[in-house]
Amino acid sequence: NQQQQQQQPHLILFQQTVSTHLKQTHPIFYMPGTVQLGRVFGLHFFEPRYRMLISEVMSTYPVQFRHGQTITTSDASSQTENFPEFIYGHVAPLAPTSPACIVQVRQCHIYPDGTADVLLMPAAYVWMERVWER
Numbered sequence: 136n137q138q139q140q141q142q143q144p145h146l147i148l149f150q151q152t153v154s155t156h157l158k159q160t161h162p163i164f165y166m167p168g169t170v171q172l173g174r175v176f177g178l179h180f181f182e183p184r185y186r187m188l189i190s191e192v193m194s195t196y197p198v199q200f201r202h203g204q205t206i207t208t209s210d211a212s213s214q215t216e217n218f219p220e221f222i223y224g225h226v227a228p229l230a231p232t233s234p235a236c237i238v239q240v241r242q243c244h245i246y247p248d249g250t251a252d253v254l255l256m257p258a259a260y261v262w263m264e265r266v267w268e269r
Contacts, residue, residue: 161220161221161222161237162188162191162192162221162222163221163222163223163224163229163235163263163266164178164180164185164188164221164222164223164224164238165223165224165225165229166223166224166225167225167226167227168225169225170223170225170236170238170257171257172236172257172258172259172260173256173257174257175241175254175255175256176254176255176257177252177253177254177255178252178253178255179250179251179252179253180250180251180252180253181250183249185251186249186250186251188221189240189243189245189251189253190245190249190251192219192220192221192240193219193240193243193245196219200219200243201243201244201245202244202245203242203243203244204242205241205242206218206219206240206241206242206243218239218240218241218256218258219239219240219243220237220238220239220240220258221237221238221240222235222236222237222238222261222263223235223236223237223238223255223257224263224266229263229266230263230266231263231264231265231266232262232263232264233262233263233266234260234261234262234263235260235261235262235263236257236258236259236260236261237257237258237259237261238255238256238257238258239255239256239258240253240254240255241254241255241256242254
């Protein structure tokens with residue numbers, strides 16, 4: 136193993152860079168379940184904390200994307216570079232070092248009462264470093 140590390144210093148550098156510098160902060164939706172990268176799934180948000188989550192995640196996106204229009208990033212008129220994202224904590228317990236998944240919102244309909252239906256695309260598996268409740 137030590138010989139491999141000496142022969143591949145770029146891999147060591149890559150691992151160190153990823154583990155120390157590629158960090159993001161996102162709101163977390165927690166519900167144990169199964170998630171597969173690239174497989175779209177739907178959720179209905181009705182709890183107040185998740186109504187707030189989707190409202191905040193979608194707040195900077197054009198209103199049509201909050202009213203059910205499919206979100207695109209390639210349409211120049213949409214002025215959208217990235218899909219809205221949050222973390223889906225799908226493994227119990229929800230704690231630091233727990234695996235989770237970054238999901239992209241591909242379609243969202245927020246209703247007048249704040250409930251929402253969303254279509255989500257799992258984009259990347261991650262490990263949570265810190266978890267807090269506000």
